[in-house]
Amino acid sequence: MGGSALLTRSAEAFARALRLMPGGVNSPVRAMRAIGRDPLFVASGAGAELVDVDGNRYVDWVMSWGPLAAGHAHPDVVAAVAAAAARGTSFGAPTEAEAELAEAVVERVPSVEMVRMTSSGTEASMSAIRLCRAATGRDAVLKFAGAYHGHVDGLLAESGSGLATQGIPASPGVTAAQAADTVVVPWNDRAAVDAALGERELAAILCEPYPANMGLVPPEPGFLPFLRERATQTGALLVFDEVISGFRVAAGGAQEREGVAPDLTVLGKIIGGGLPAAAYAGRRDLMELIAPAGSVYQAGTLSGNPLATAAGLATLALLDADAYARLDRTTAMLAEGLELAAADAGVAARVASTTGLLTLFFTAQPVRDYAAAAACDLEAHAAFCRAMLERGVYLPPSQFEAWFPSLAHGEQEVERTLAAAREALAEVSAR
Ligand code: HOZ
Numbered sequence: 001m002g003g004s005a006l007l008t009r010s011a012e013a014f015a016r017a018l019r020l021m022p023g024g025v026n027s028p029v030r031a032m033r034a035i036g037r038d039p040l041f042v043a044s045g046a047g048a049e050l051v052d053v054d055g056n057r058y059v060d061w062v063m064s065w066g067p068l069a070a071g072h073a074h075p076d077v078v079a080a081v082a083a084a085a086a087r088g089t090s091f092g093a094p095t096e097a098e099a100e101l102a103e104a105v106v107e108r109v110p111s112v113e114m115v116r117m118t119s120s121g122t123e124a125s126m127s128a129i130r131l132c133r134a135a136t137g138r139d140a141v142l143k144f145a146g147a148y149h150g151h152v153d154g155l156l157a158e159s160g161s162g163l164a165t166q167g168i169p170a171s172p173g174v175t176a177a178q179a180a181d182t183v184v185v186p187w188n189d190r191a192a193v194d195a196a197l198g199e200r201e202l203a204a205i206l207c208e209p210y211p212a213n214m215g216l217v218p219p220e221p222g223f224l225p226f227l228r229e230r231a232t233q234t235g236a237l238l239v240f241d242e243v244i245s246g247f248r249v250a251a252g253g254a255q256e257r258e259g260v261a262p263d264l265t266v267l268g269k270i271i272g273g274g275l276p277a278a279a280y281a282g283r284r285d286l287m288e289l290i291a292p293a294g295s296v297y298q299a300g301t302l303s304g305n306p307l308a309t310a311a312g313l314a315t316l317a318l319l320d321a322d323a324y325a326r327l328d329r330t331t332a333m334l335a336e337g338l339e340l341a342a343a344d345a346g347v348a349a350r351v352a353s354t355t356g357l358l359t360l361f362f363t364a365q366p367v368r369d370y371a372a373a374a375a376c377d378l379e380a381h382a383a384f385c386r387a388m389l390e391r392g393v394y395l396p397p398s399q400f401e402a403w404f405p406s407l408a409h410g411e412q413e414v415e416r417t418l419a420a421a422r423e424a425l426a427e428v429s430a431r
Contacts (some may be wrong), residue, residue: 377417
């Protein structure tokens, strides 16, 4: 797509959507307000490419925000979903495929002994926190500024993702009691964690082990083991939200890479292969507190849905050791190329990356927490995203998100992206 691409149908679709849906979208991160644009309306996707309703084609680095590890419309995933749909779309009764998916999770994720499936990451993190409170008899939960755990009332404070993008520090509609049970501290800040633990008994220490909702801000060496140690010492449960990092940064997620075992893990995105599925999972003694094994109640008509289960299983089957090596190579190529392109253009930038995740921060400073992410040059980021879109590259339209390389991205897509980035960064530099 060049700078002159037509967006007539997208504009019409957006005008109609604005009349019918708040902000014209069904999830705020899809709007492009932070980069001063209207959203594109999508017609289709294939592999690493997205096609909008005007027929413009883009290299897609959003990939539905993470579930599409195999790319758009991977034939194996499509076939598995079609076959499942032909057998029936929902039963509200158990299927063998649910146990198969649970087994696939237990085999891959080191700390997990049992799994409960839900339809969204929000539901899964909400339920994991309920379980922590029930197991410990405590109310307060510690979370980190800039982390996002879905739109759970009590977890919306100082959140990343769409809230950071829109500058919403605390959502209206959250009761004072819900907010009071959430303690927020800066990521990578051991003294702040210790201070919080000194003030209150916590039910849970909740973190994204590889935070990717304030852009990607990895843990500093030793920080995750420190959280594990403090949770154990104080009787809090350690919960890793691996909705984004799960099955992406490694088969066993961040906990496998970092060698730290949480008590509970929240999963989403890849587990559903592009259909609505998520899960919370962990130690058997904790999971058996959940109804009907125990009395901690949580339920869902579409939990373990056959189509989502089929898509998740088909996607996980594609993620073998070779796939992770490819994902790692693609991400590294992209990260190195972007660093070089920014340096050549004289644009102050830092690239954070790990297997399958990347963020280009517009700053000269290291980004170790939310304050540093928020201090980035957001105007430069917006200009960069706009210039990339004009050159046929679809990026997360917010500094507070990560790019999602997939198995469908290869050298060709990286080269297309870097060629566009060199021009876009020159434009950013000339502003
Ligand atoms: N969690 C994703 C963004 N960080 C996307 C989900 C949403 O639509 O908010």
